[in-house]
Amino acid sequence: xxxxxxxxxxxxxxxxxxxxxxxRTSQSVSNYLVWYQQKPGxxxxxLIYDTFNRATGIPAxxxxxxxxxxxxxxxxxxxxxxxxxxYCQQRSSxxxxxxxxxxxxxx
Amino acid sequence: EVHLLESGGGxxxxxxxxxxxxxxxxxxxxxxxxxxVRQAPGKGLEWVSGIDIHGSTxxxxxxxxxxxxxxxxSKNTLYLQIxxxxxxxxxxxxxxxxxxxxxxxxxxxxxxxxxxxxxxxx
Numbered sequence: 001x002x003x004x005x006x007x008x009x010x011x012x013x014x015x016x017x018x019x020x021x022x023x024r025t026s027q028s029v030s031n032y033l034v035w036y037q038q039k040p041g042x043x044x045x046x047l048i049y050d051t052f053n054r055a056t057g058i059p060a061x062x063x064x065x066x067x068x069x070x071x072x073x074x075x076x077x078x079x080x081x082x083x084x085x086x087y088c089q090q091r092s093s094x095x096x097x098x099x100x101x102x103x104x105x106x107x
Numbered sequence: 108e109v110h111l112l113e114s115g116g117g118x119x120x121x122x123x124x125x126x127x128x129x130x131x132x133x134x135x136x137x138x139x140x141x142x143x144v145r146q147a148p149g150k151g152l153e154w155v156s157g158i159d160i161h162g163s164t165x166x167x168x169x170x171x172x173x174x175x176x177x178x179x180x181s182k183n184t185l186y187l188q189i190x191x192x193x194x195x196x197x198x199x200x201x202x203x204x205x206x207x208x209x210x211x212x213x214x215x216x217x218x219x220x221x222x223x224x225x226x227x228x229x
Contacts, residue, residue, distance in 0.1 A: 001167070001168050032207070036152070038152070043201055043203075043219035043220065043221055043222065044144075044152060044201075044217075044219060045219075046215075046216070046217040049214075049215045050209075050215070053215060055215060055216065055217075056215075056216060085151075087151065087152050089152075089154070089205075091205065091207040091208075094157065094165035094207075095154060095157075095165055095166065095167045095168065096142070096154045096157060096165075096205065096207070097154060097167075098144075098151060098152045098153065098154060099151075100151050101151040101152070
């Protein structure tokens with residue numbers, strides 16, 4: 001199975017700052033890489049699919065980039081509601097796999 | 108509104124079995140690839156299993172053998188049978204429409220339920 005490694009494990013930033021989250025895959029996943037946001041007590045919400053496509057209703061401050069084995073989620077200017085846990089996931093091949101998550105916390 | 112509702116969780120003794128259910132409403136369930144994802148308390152998301160529209164199934168490497176996914180399109184229902192339950196299976200189990208390919212229904216528009224909790228303890 002494809003292993004996804006996210007970094008950093010925790011990111012401490014303030015509202016208005018730029019956040020950069022990384023996801024590395026153990027083998028190429030083409031562009032079949034998605035990002036989720038999860039807040040406490042809630043189901044995950046799809047943010048980005050196909051590496052860079054925003055899901056319906058996702059604000060433009062969220063953007064995805066990358067290819068092959070290295071991917072990035074960028075939040076251009078943090079809103080207070082953005083502090084949450086973020087997961088990457090590959091859908092290139094079965095079994096689908098998730099990264100271990102990055103916790104974005106309010107400094 | 109598209110909706111998924113899981114049920115069947117509960118407190119089970121080690122070695123026991125459970126069958127989780129996920130009922131779908133307001134979308135063409137039979138046309139969707141369906142999945143189970145779990146989350147242990149305080150931990151990350153772990154994909155468990157998926158089933159496509161033809162009934163082909165896939166499992167996480169660590170789930171093979173004790174887990175069985177199935178679907179009943181006539182009842183708009185997804186199932187997950189878990190046998191020989193262990194403490195490590197304690198988690199919130201979500202069902203979700205995770206479509207792997209652009210040709211799959213719902214691609215780029217995941218729908219998740221709110222989950223059902225499984226607790227394995229004596």
